[in-house]
Amino acid sequence: ICSALNILTPMAASYGGWKLVCASRVFQGLCQGFIFPSTHTLLSKWAPVDERGKLSTYCYSGSQFGTVIMLSASGFLASSFLGWPSVFYVAGFAGVFWSILWYFYGGNSPAEFKSISPEEKEFIEKSLNVGEKTENKSTSTPWLQIFTSLPFLSLMLVHCGHNWGFWTLLTKIPTYMKNVLDMDIKQNALLSALPYLAMCLMSYVFSYLADVLSRREVIPLSVSRKLFNSIGHLIPMFALVALGYVTKDNVDLAVGLLTIAVGINSATYLGFQVNHIDLAPNHAGVLMGITNGAANVMSIIAPLLVGFVVQDSSDPYQWRLVFFISAAIYLVGNTLFVIFGRTEIQTWNSPQPKHTMNAKEKEIE
Template sequence: MASASSRRWTDLLTCRQVLNIMVILGFMFNYMLRVNLTIAIVDMVVDNGNSTSANVTNSTSTGHPRFAWDTQIKNDILGSFFWGYILTELPGGRMAEIVGARKIFGGGMLAASVLTILTPASCHIHHYAVIGLRAVLGFFLGATWPAILPMAAKWIPPMERSKFIANMMASSLGAAITLPVCGFLISSLGWPSVFYFTGAIGLIWSILWFVLVFDSPAEHPRITEEERTEIETKIADGEGGKGVKPSTVPWVRIFTSLPVWAIVITHGCSVFGYFTVVNQLPTYMKDVLHFNIKNNGLLSSLPYLGKYLMAIIASWLADKLRRSGKLSTTVTRKVFTTFALLVPAVLMIIQAIWGENSALSVTVFTASLFFNGAVTAGYLSNGLDIAPNFSGTIFGMANTLSSLGGWVSTQIVAVLTKESSTFDTWKFVFWILVFTYAFGCLFYLIFGTGKLQTFNSVEAHPKDDKELQPLKSKAELDKEKEILA
């Protein structure tokens, strides 16, 4: 552990602040590695190609080859990411609880970055090579998301965790940045540069992650005694004392816990709506309203930027309300979850009735994602409230269901609009979104809670059945230190 004199170069930033910065950048680059292909493939494929082979038939304006991949092949390539992604959500969360989030998150990003750099080469082999590579890339990135919650359980005091979880929404910021940056790279240097650039960024971040980030304050070689004591004391006080983490996962108690299923089901409903709005409704704008939102860089980025902005605002407000004691953890989570899901439900009702207006539709879609950003102050942080020792496992369960939701939304839209993509057929999609958002909201209102669950620890503590308490202020901690001294 570093002394004050040996930490002069880091005096401007605490170890916890460095962790926050690295997590924000990590989720930005995580999503960059995920969506880069969706942008580049537009320039990679010959228009109206009908061939089922990967033979080069054309070149781009920058001299790079295009491939004759038909619509089915393109969809297989784009969808292959989820084949691997869904497999490692639950194992990734559990492995982070066992070996630490540093290895799981950092290792997943490192492997995905290397695979991204190899993507252009795989394109010249065969489209099956691209499909396999993207599936493996999804396999590694799937483990990264649930890994962050176990790290938050060790580094972030309970009353500050909403703000930390909001860092995950930096993925939206990454998507907003990736759109224009990759567009510039494609027009200037060609589509391969997208993979080399994003892969190199991921590699640099991965190296810095292993140098700067550690699984707990006790393991950090450069943390001061003051910062470590403050973090560990606040976490112990906020969680009701030092509990003993079970050596095995209480699977039966987790799978039969209604508060756990409140998180899992609500997350699935929320992400179902997100995937539908982001991935499917641009098709509605183009086919029904003859307005291609993807061609407008600003309008394409607005939903992502809005969601990240709301995530920050809502999380800051939620933690403030909990610290002040004005709202309990349970009430806070339910209020913000309701806000994040019920408002988009109402907006989808408007869309289902008056959605033939393109300006109104853009406003509705953007606003629905903006308000949905408040989930960081609602159910998304709730796993850390009810079971910090198994928060990765719970989030892995939730993200597995939500990943399935992304595939299901694609199939629903395909079936409903197969014969004709008109406003009358799309109305059914909007009403399904209304029901999904409302059901998720109602389920969480009934079964959600902020109480620490007894299965979190093998020992029963006096505060196990109580909600997390407001943390002691810095002045109170300093006063206690003076008394002990």
């Protein structure tokens, strides 16, 4: 649906103007809300425990890779004989092509995937402790247990805090650099793509380090999750604060800090962003849907707060307050995750017995 709407965007602009384009983008956003929960559900069924962080990193870093490709190519496409609509056509048809590949070659689980070898299937299912399903089991969502679980609540809060800081970096730092430092990085495709490229590349570095620590059993999984989560929060936190003190004479330093801050954020792929599967593999998609939904609300509130605080977009002191607020939210969210976060499977992950009629109920029936 998103790919089709992307292909139709130039037509929407021609016949409906900005209002129809905005409506189309809103609907695309609603449709894309299913992507992360669905991906988490697939990872919970396909990724062996020891490879969970690595495989989730490979999956989610794809969004950064795609952003780098399109930011780099959009200028060439727009200036070609096809014009600016070609940007939407290329991205849209790429999505359609992937959807076709997934339809024919994808699989919801090893048990449903026909092309998997018996050895690989056995390895994955043994790692995930997949046993025989019984008729008296169901995976109804334990809503009460979820929303009263301290590890889950800390996960939701750190996700919200991360989105606040991350989207402040991506959406407001360019405005700060333009109005305070007199540098418009949006006019340079390379500089615009640089933070995303750094995030994509650094995600593989962190994935390798986490894999080494896991294979050599240097630290337990819980420490690994909290370590990489802290790296992905604290370094961007300090970078945000430092950006507020960069002067016009050090624009290169500002670009470097922005790139480092966004790039280091990728460490969270091995932290809270995979923790949903740790807590409850049977409900990983639901948990991601809840936390991602709440976190996206922060993505809306953060820019609104910036607009409220920054009355003069050229005043560095007002921007510093924004950066300090975002840094504090980064710190609080990560601290809660370090204290209350867990990697053990929660008791409410287990399927609940279905209701069976007792003898008296059967007699009445």
